[in-house]
Amino acid sequence: MVNEVAIGPDGSVLGATSFGLIAWNNGRGQVLTTKNGLPCDEVYTLVVNDRGTLWLYARCGIVEISNSEFQEWWSNANSILHVRTLSLSPSSLRAVTDRANRRLSLSKSSGVCFSPLIELGEH
Numbered sequence: 001m002v003n004e005v006a007i008g009p010d011g012s013v014l015g016a017t018s019f020g021l022i023a024w025n026n027g028r029g030q031v032l033t034t035k036n037g038l039p040c041d042e043v044y045t046l047v048v049n050d051r052g053t054l055w056l057y058a059r060c061g062i063v064e065i066s067n068s069e070f071q072e073w074w075s076n077a078n079s080i081l082h083v084r085t086l087s088l089s090p091s092s093l094r095a096v097t098d099r100a101n102r103r104l105s106l107s108k109s110s111g112v113c114f115s116p117l118i119e120l121g122e123h
Contacts, residue, residue: 004045009052009067010074016043021056023074030077037081039063062086 004016012025020033020041033041040060047055052067064084072079 003043006046006048008054009048009070012074014046014048014054016046016056018042021046021054025074030074032073032081036073036077036079037083039083039085060085060087 001018002015002022003018006014006016008014008023008025010025012023015022018041020031020038021043022029022031032038038056038058040058042059043056043063044059045057049055052070054063054065054067054070056063056065062085064086065081069081069083073081
């Protein structure tokens with residue numbers, strides 16, 4: 001299942017899915033999974049900041065993928081990424097992406113909103 005779609009740092013179309021991050025560009029597609037360095041495969045939402053860094057909200061937490069790591073993976077589908085992960089217990093949380101204000105926030109399933117977790121324009 002595709003949970004969300006966004007435009008990547010290189011103009012590719014990215015999809016947050018239940019089986020990893022999918023990417024399409026110039027008629028070619030790839031799937032980024034735990035085999036390539038993701039800490040888990042289930043990705044709920046994604047945002048790209050001004051520097052091309054990908055921020056994923058996944059079952060295992062918040063995952064940061066630098067533009068250079070993304071480009072390396074795009075060039076070589078078998079490469080292993082080095083990502084940064086902020087572990088969370090997402091069972092009672094959900095991510096809220098605010099692309100207009102360049103923020104990724106979390107809210108409890110009860111509707112209580114947290115301050116922006118990541119100011120995307122600053123990372």
